[in-house]
Amino acid sequence: MKNTLVSLFLLAFLQQQVPTQEFSGLKKDPVPARNIIIITTDGFRWQELFSGADSALINAERFTPDTGTMKSMYWSSSAEERRKRLMPFFWNVIASKGQLYGNRSYSNKVNTANLFSISYPSYNELLTGNPDPSVKGNEKIDNPNETVLEYLQGQPGFHDKVAAFASWDVFPYILNRKRSGIPINAGYEKVAGPSPETSMLNEVQDAPFLEKSGTRYDALTFVAAKSYLQSNKPRVMFLGLGETDEFAHQGRYDLYLSQATKVDQMIADLWHWVQSTPGYKDNTTFIITTDHGRGQKSKWTSHNEFVNGSSQSWFAVLGPGINPLGEIKEKEQHYQMQLASLITQMVGVKFENQKLKGDEVVIW
Numbered sequence: 082m083k084n085t086l087v088s089l090f091l092l093a094f095l096q097q098q099v100p101t102q103e104f105s106g107l108k109k110d111p112v113p114a115r116n117i118i119i120i121t122t123d124g125f126r127w128q129e130l131f132s133g134a135d136s137a138l139i140n141a142e143r144f145t146p147d148t149g150t151m152k153s154m155y156w157s158s159s160a161e162e163r164r165k166r167l168m169p170f171f172w173n174v175i176a177s178k179g180q181l182y183g184n185r186s187y188s189n190k191v192n193t194a195n196l197f198s199i200s201y202p203s204y205n206e207l208l209t210g211n212p213d214p215s216v217k218g219n220e221k222i223d224n225p226n227e228t229v230l231e232y233l234q235g236q237p238g239f240h241d242k243v244a245a246f247a248s249w250d251v252f253p254y255i256l257n258r259k260r261s262g263i264p265i266n267a268g269y270e271k272v273a274g275p276s277p278e279t280s281m282l283n284e285v286q287d288a289p290f291l292e293k294s295g296t297r298y299d300a301l302t303f304v305a306a307k308s309y310l311q312s313n314k315p316r317v318m319f320l321g322l323g324e325t326d327e328f329a330h331q332g333r334y335d336l337y338l339s340q341a342t343k344v345d346q347m348i349a350d351l352w353h354w355v356q357s358t359p360g361y362k363d364n365t366t367f368i369i370t371t372d373h374g375r376g377q378k379s380k381w382t383s384h385n386e387f388v389n390g391s392s393q394s395w396f397a398v399l400g401p402g403i404n405p406l407g408e409i410k411e412k413e414q415h416y417q418m419q420l421a422s423l424i425t426q427m428v429g430v431k432f433e434n435q436k437l438k439g440d441e442v443v444i445w
């Protein structure tokens with residue numbers, strides 16, 4: 082109750098209208114591609130993406146039990162070297178062929194516009210283009226709002242060409258499986274399809290030794306998604322990875338860093354598959370982001386409206402219509418909600434977002 086009152090007070094206090102700003106690297110409408118793959122890695126901070134391992138956390142034994150090994154893998158006095166060690170695909174490929182937004186060292190800012198800075202409200206904002214103040218918790222409640230996935234599925238040429246794979250078992254509600262009818266595989270749901278990969282995957286998922294939580298191992302989600310891409314050839318795929326957030330909540334900075342590298346490898350693998358597969362090659366855009374930020378220093382394990390830094394986000398784009406500008410260093414302020422219409426624009430569809438008034442957005 083106390084929290085609700087505080088939240089209501091904050092809502093009234095914080096709500097304001099701000100002008101939207103163009104993405105400087107995407108000023109001219111990007112040339113649409115046929116396909117788009119939207120990838121999220123939950124609660125992964127801009128600090129690690131742009132500066133690699135954080136010295137305060139990699140040197141703290143309570144967060145990084147084996148500091149020696151982790152430092153020999155991820156540490157360097159240069160931030161550019163550190164980030165390359167952590168995420169080589171981002172900094173060797175995306176930085177030379179795509180664009181990266183959200184490095185606050187250059188005042189290039191991406192924030193969530195919703196007040197809560199937790200997962201469901203933030204995925205709702207990202208995928209619907211509106212920070213709905215009534216969507217405030219992570220409970221398994223069907224989303225009243227239409228996501229861009231549901232919208233695209235209703236557009237000519239996209240019917241039965243949209244799919245979602247996610248580690249977190251709340252995604253069937255965020256994407257409203259019942260109403261949208263989008264094929265969604267999340268948590269430890271059985272993976273459909275007769276391929277050798279899917280039967281092996283189901284066997285692994287059913288193994289009694291597997292410790293299951295609400296978030297499936299990202300590696301399993303990834304294999305399921307890739308297998309679906311190969312056999313069903315969707316035009317729009319959402320891949321929601323979740324373990325970066327899990328390890329952060331556990332206070333395990335070593336595992337959080339290792340997972341970031343694994344995510345980078347999965348994205349590299351997917352890009353390599355795309356660029357060597359007819360129909361996808363030179364015809365597919367990747368948009369990669371997170372749902373929310375986290376706190377700083379010892380508060381890095383947490384995120385919500387009371388933890389400073391939780392609304393700080395980032396995103397990256399890579400694809401045939403994207404100018405190879407790399408890291409964007411312009412002073413800009415963007416919001417996660419702007420990505421919804423960017424996603425549809427990338428495949429040549431206009432997303433009518435009724436709640437945006439002119440070129441202003443409401444932020445909370």
Ligand SMILES: [Zn+2]
Nearest residue numbers: 124326330384
């Ligand atoms: Zn979290």
